Amino acid sequence: MKNKRIIAPSILSLDYSRVSAQLDELLDSKADWLHFDVMDGHFVPNLTFGPDILRGFKKACPLFMDVHLMVDDPAFFAPVFIENGADMITFHTEALENDPAKIKALVDKIHEQGVLAGITVKPKTDICQFESLLDCVDMVLIMSVEPGFGGQSFMEDQLDKVRWLDRKRKEKDLSFRIEIDGGISGETFRKAVDAGCDTLVAGSYVFKNGICEAIERLLS
Numbered sequence: 574m575k576n577k578r579i580i581a582p583s584i585l586s587l588d589y590s591r592v593s594a595q596l597d598e599l600l601d602s603k604a605d606w607l608h609f610d611v612m613d614g615h616f617v618p619n620l621t622f623g624p625d626i627l628r629g630f631k632k633a634c635p636l637f638m639d640v641h642l643m644v645d646d647p648a649f650f651a652p653v654f655i656e657n658g659a660d661m662i663t664f665h666t667e668a669l670e671n672d673p674a675k676i677k678a679l680v681d682k683i684h685e686q687g688v689l690a691g692i693t694v695k696p697k698t699d700i701c702q703f704e705s706l707l708d709c710v711d712m713v714l715i716m717s718v719e720p721g722f723g724g725q726s727f728m729e730d731q732l733d734k735v736r737w738l739d740r741k742r743k744e745k746d747l748s749f750r751i752e753i754d755g756g757i758s759g760e761t762f763r764k765a766v767d768a769g770c771d772t773l774v775a776g777s778y779v780f781k782n783g784i785c786e787a788i789e790r791l792l793s
């Protein structure tokens with residue numbers, strides 16, 4: 574059975590001068606998830622939100638919290654964000670030297686804490702090396718920009734990874750989600766969906782175009 578399409582607005586692009594009005598709009602919209610980008614200033618050259626902010630968002634906006642860890646030490650931070658409201662933790666394989674054993678250990682640790690687990694790769698990282706992990710993850714996130722900032726252009730060549738994942742998902746009869754993050758707009762989303770994505774992160778497109786309308790378009 575095909576996974577339902579889910580839109581995960583990235584709060585990186587939220588207008589922080591009117592947070593509560595934007596959260597009300599999100600709750601009125603067809604968004605099922607919120608995408609919460611955690612950056613530590615080391616793994617990527619930008620700093621964002623800590624666990625207290627996640628807890629506040631969860632209280633004000635009880636959507637599924639899709640936490641994307643862009644940090645050097647995901648094994649340390651995963652439990653911290655789980656305690657503060659994460660429903661899904663997705664971490665970068667590069668932060669664990671792309672070592673399948675270390676990656677599997679962290680996926681298991683996240684599952685033990687009752688939360689879904691995803692893995693993600695930067696644009697230059699090969700995804701095929703993680704084929705053996707596909708049956709233990711809930712989601713694979715393909716980055717379609719270099720992680721660190723919103724508002725960058727969509728890297729269409731990353732869709733080859735999505736097509737490979739979708740093929741493996743069918744061959745192995747698995748149901749992990751395929752999420753895409755970076756440069757998703759009213760135009761690019763269609764290519765991502767056609768390639769096999771079922772979970773679309775969108776930051777600037779959603780928050781700069783009228784939240785409800787932009788999400789409707791991404792679901793069309």
Ligand code: DX5
Nearest residue numbers: 583720721723724756776777
């Ligand atoms: C980038 C983040 C994204 C970002 C996407 O490192 O992971 O989630 O918010 O922003 P847009 O949709 O503007 O490319």
Ligand code: ZN
Nearest residue numbers: 610641754774
């Ligand atoms: Zn993200």
